[in-house]
Amino acid sequence: MYHSRPMHDGGLADRILFEDGEALVIDKPAGLAVDRPRAGGVSLDDYAPSLRLGFQRDPVAVHRLDRDTSGCLLLARNPKALKRFAAAFEAREVDKRYLGVVAGLLEADEGTIALSLSKISSADEGWRMIAAKKGKPSVTHWRKLAVIGERTLVEFRPETGRTHQIRIHALAGLGAPLLGDPIYGSGEGASRTMLHAAGLTVRRGEKPPIEAVAPLPADFLALGFTDPDAAGSPEAVAPADVAAPSDG
Numbered sequence: 357m358y359h360s361r362p363m364h365d366g367g368l369a370d371r372i373l374f375e376d377g378e379a380l381v382i383d384k385p386a387g388l389a390v391d392r393p394r395a396g397g398v399s400l401d402d403y404a405p406s407l408r409l410g411f412q413r414d415p416v417a418v419h420r421l422d423r424d425t426s427g428c429l430l431l432a433r434n435p436k437a438l439k440r441f442a443a444a445f446e447a448r449e450v451d452k453r454y455l456g457v458v459a460g461l462l463e464a465d466e467g468t469i470a471l472s473l474s475k476i477s478s479a480d481e482g483w484r485m486i487a488a489k490k491g492k493p494s495v496t497h498w499r500k501l502a503v504i505g506e507r508t509l510v511e512f513r514p515e516t517g518r519t520h521q522i523r524i525h526a527l528a529g530l531g532a533p534l535l536g537d538p539i540y541g542s543g544e545g546a547s548r549t550m551l552h553a554a555g556l557t558v559r560r561g562e563k564p565p566i567e568a569v570a571p572l573p574a575d576f577l578a579l580g581f582t583d584p585d586a587a588g589s590p591e592a593v594a595p596a597d598v599a600a601p602s603d604g
Contacts, residue, residue, distance in 0.1 A: 367406020373568035378437035379430060380407060380415050381556060381568035386426040386548050386575070390417050400429075407431065419445055419517070424536075427454070427553030427570040444558055445517065453555035454512040454522055455501075455572065457579060459545055460532025462508050466499040469529030473518050484539050485520045487528045494518040496525045504580045507535060507545075511554075511584070522551060535579075552576060554585065 374381035384390070384400075392399040404414035415431035418441040432438035444450055474491030477483040495515040502509040510530070512522050523540050527533045533541030535550040552573055558566040572583035 368403045369406050369409065372407075373428065373570060374566055375409070376566075378433050379441070379558075379566050380433065381566060382407070382429050382431065383570040384421055384426060384429040384553075386424055386573065389423045390420050390429070393423075418442055421553055422520070422523075422549065422551070424549040425551045425553060426573050428452075428556035428568050429553070430556060430558060430566065440560075441558060444560075448515065449559045451555070451557040452514055452517075452553065454514070455552045455554045455576070455584070456510050456512055456522060456526065457535040457546070457550035457576065457581070458508045458510050458526055458530060458532045459506070459535040459537075459541055460508065460530075461503065461506060462500055462510070462530055462532070464500075467497075469496045469498065469525045470494070471525065471528060473521065473524060475519070482539075485518070485524045487524065492516075492518060494521050494525070496522060496529070498525075498530070501584055502581055507579065508532075509576075509581045509584075523549065546575065546579075548575070550576065550579075 368382050371383040371385070372380060373383055389397065389399045392401060400417060407415050411433055413434060415433050416438055418430040418432050418438060421427070421429055430441060432441050471487045471494055472489055472491035473485045473494050474488035475483055476486055493516065497513040497515070499511045500508060501511055512525075514521055523534055523537055527540040535541070536543060536546030537549040552570065554570055554572070556566070556568050560566065569585050571585070572581065577583070
């Protein structure tokens with residue numbers, strides 16, 4: 357069931373994309389951490405009571421999105437559902453679709469990135485993921501949707517779910533980081549890493565699948581890109597003479 361529920365308590369109930377007896381999918385806003393930050397601050401837990409909607413338990417996140425990443429986040433309403441959904445992610449019975457703005461131009465129109473990823477850490481730069489032969493395998497399919505100036509809107513469909521997978525795949529696989537990414541790019545051009553979890557489908561055997569679509573956020577639209585899921589929205593590459601938006 358796809359709908360939006362009005363609410364008045366300052367929670368997230370107005371961002372519900374899917375709801376049934378065992379699951380919720382919300383359109384997580386950029387800037388909201390799923391887990392409580394080590395340094396403290398607001399997280400999803402602070403808003404969980406507003407998502408009970410008559411149930412006794414707070415819903416629990418099944419997977420993780422980076423704090424900067426907006427879009428579809430699956431929540432389980434009970435422990436049995438949490439276990440089943442976690443198993444579905446592990447078995448790759450979940451289809452994920454992301455939209456990202458890459459800070460550069462791409463020669464090809466589509467392709468597949470297959471890299472082994474490993475985590476490294478240093479005192480100066482903290483931790484990050486790198487492409488390494490001895491790392492864990494990761495696969496992402498991608499497709500170019502639109503170009504405005506020196507920026508490219510890209511659709512990403514990851515097969516695996518490694519930490520920072522799309523962010524490091526953009527840099528190491530496409531040759532250009534996501535716009536605004538402070539770890540794998542310069543951090544310039546946007547107030548956050550421009551990555552959005554636009555679609556989520558979770559297969560549930562004989563039950564109808566969980567399906568949700570999160571609309572393109574305002575900061576993507578402000579860069580001049582249109583929502584490829586909106587009716588009549590073009591997915592073709594924009595004309596080359598479209599002016600690039602200002603970073604200011």
